[in-house]
Structures are given as C-alpha cells and as structure tokens.
Amino acid sequence: MNEDILEGNWRQLRGKLRSWWGNLSDDDFEWIGGQKDRLVGLIQQKYGCTRDQAEEEVDHRFSEYQSSGDDLLSGIKAKTYEFGENAANKARGAISAVADRVETATSYLRENKFEAMAADLKEVIRKYPVQAIILGLGVFYLMSRGRSYRR
DSSP states (O other): OOHHHHHHTHHHHHHHHHHHOTTOOHHHHHHHTTOHHHHHHHHHHHHTOOHHHHHHHHHHHHHHHHHTTOSHHHHHHHHHHHHHHHHHHHHHHHHHHHHHHHHHHHHHHHHSOHHHHHHHHHHHHHHOHHHHHHHHHHHHHHHHHHHHHHO
C-alpha cells in the first residue's frame, strides 16, 4: 500500500490493524499516525521479528486488504451502488403504485355518472366528517390564495 494512501486512510484502517496485530495498543496507533516505518518498527519490537519480516508482513497484509475489496474506495463504491439500486427499486415501486391509482381513478371517472360520484362523495363525507371539513378548508384556502395572486 502506498504510504500516502496509508496516511489518508489511517482512521479507517485502525480497526483492521487492531484485528491483525492485537498486541498494539491505542497509544501505539496514535504514535504510528499512518506512517508505515513506525508501524513496521513497532511490529518488529512487539512481535520479536526482524525488520525484513515485519516489513514483509505489513506489505502482505496491506496487499491482501486492497485485493479483498475492504479498502475505502471499494467500500464507498459498493455502498453507492447499493444505495442507487435501493432508490431505483423504491422509485419503480412508487411509480407503479401511482400508475395503478391513476388508472383506477380514470376508469372510475369513465364508468360512473355525476350522480353516482355525488352519492359516493356524500358517503365518504358521512363516514369521515372531520377529515372532509379539513380537506374542504384546505381547498378553500388554496382557491382563495390563487385568486389573490391573479389580481
């Protein structure tokens, strides 16, 4: 892993590094601060290996991390794709529901005469009087507001 990338993704990598090298403390991670040389030195010290072995271990872990898709960019891409898919599926479902409702309303208006629609409206008003009053006040407000803009 490039040292610039290591420093840039240090906060995201700390959890993964903890799982790889459990002997390193929080203070050690603060001291390392995203610098590869410091990480290699601490691994050498805490695990009792040569510098070459520690460096090889660090390089191996980072290359494994990048190839597994756990790196930050891959994670962001996957989450973005998942979010886009979810949004698209929800939009398709909403469009389908609206289209069904519009079709139902259109067929109702085509099949029924005004007298039947008036009877249905009376039934709805009797069943839901409070909601009907609120709806009527809302429509009245919008109509009166529309008139004031036209003047």
